[in-house]
Amino acid sequence: MKPFPQGLLLLALVLAAINLRPGITSLAPLIERIATELALSRSLISLTTALPVLCMGLLAPFAPRLALRLGLERTIALCMALIALALLLRVMAHVSVILIGSAVLLGAAIAVAGPLLSGFIKRHFAGRMGSVVGWYSLSMAIGGAGGAVLTAPATQLLGDDWSHGLAVWALPALVGLLLWLCLPNRIETDGETAGGLPWRQPRAWLISAFxxxxxxxxxxLATWAVARYHEAGLSLIHSNSLFSVSMLMGLPSSFLLPWLAQRFQNRYALLMGCGLLSSISLMMITFQPTVLPELWAVTVGFGLGGSFALSLVLPLYEAASPMAVSRWTAMMLCMGYSLACLTPVLTGLARDLAGNYQLPFMVLTALALVMTLLAWVLGRGRVRAAA
Structure with missing residues (x-):
């Protein structure tokens, strides 16, 4: 088979990654308005974020199996088609069942695409994984930030109809689908198909927990940060701008930190640094949200963006083949997203019960400290393994 140009392979990866987050983050600027118009409680409207994340966890283990049947590239193309369909359905999202159903379909597509994109990187870019993961995570951050920043203006341009503002994100998914359909498909060989998810590997569990x-x-934060700032007395415009700043700060950290991790082999120290930065920022958002809010919006965005980008790197160094990397990533996403889907719902429920956002944000701060501790444990484990 004639080699496919590396530039087009990287462009396909970038376009796929851009489409993994806007369907979720585009809801944040509009979530209070949607809840009011559809007469939904905060815990119920949070399902629009929680259900995609749950699907991303539960369905991730099926990604390697689908790739074995259809081929890695065609399976990812199918995911792009499903993402586009889910977002197009949001034109009819004034019916709450359709809004929530589109979230489920979106999560299913992202669940399968995520592990396979890691395998795609291992297959085509094995010699420069750090820099390519940087482009991959940067592209996801661009998509996430775009969803957060551009959805409100898009809604205004489209007749102030929030369903149209949500559905417009189908356009980049359709562009990505067209390119992925052009890529040569490769069915996995017998040597790459053996083995299941690494359930018996302690490090796989630690990586998944992180x-x-x-x-x-x-x-x-993607669901409730705007509401937290607004409750603290900031205007809705100011609150939305702070959330947008946080999303945008994921851009430099998503690209820079994987590159630094490969160049200096210090990924666990960087993970700890991101955890500490996130912890301090969340502590300030919890207890003093009106004191230098722009600073803490910048630092929490940088810390969480860096944590996400570095976590994507970890399976690439634990497994040797593209399908093995996909299996490690599938376990990480399965366990990670299955648990992560609870935080938006529980945060909204705690807000309904407590009457304010301070209590749930205190719990989020504690979780950030636990994340920092896990990064230290992962680093110590790698040091012992190398000794």
């Missing part, structure tokens, strides 16, 4: 904590924090 991923669960950082993902849970991200999706809790």
């Amino acid at each position: 991923f669960a904590l950082q993902a849970g924090l991200f999706y809790a």
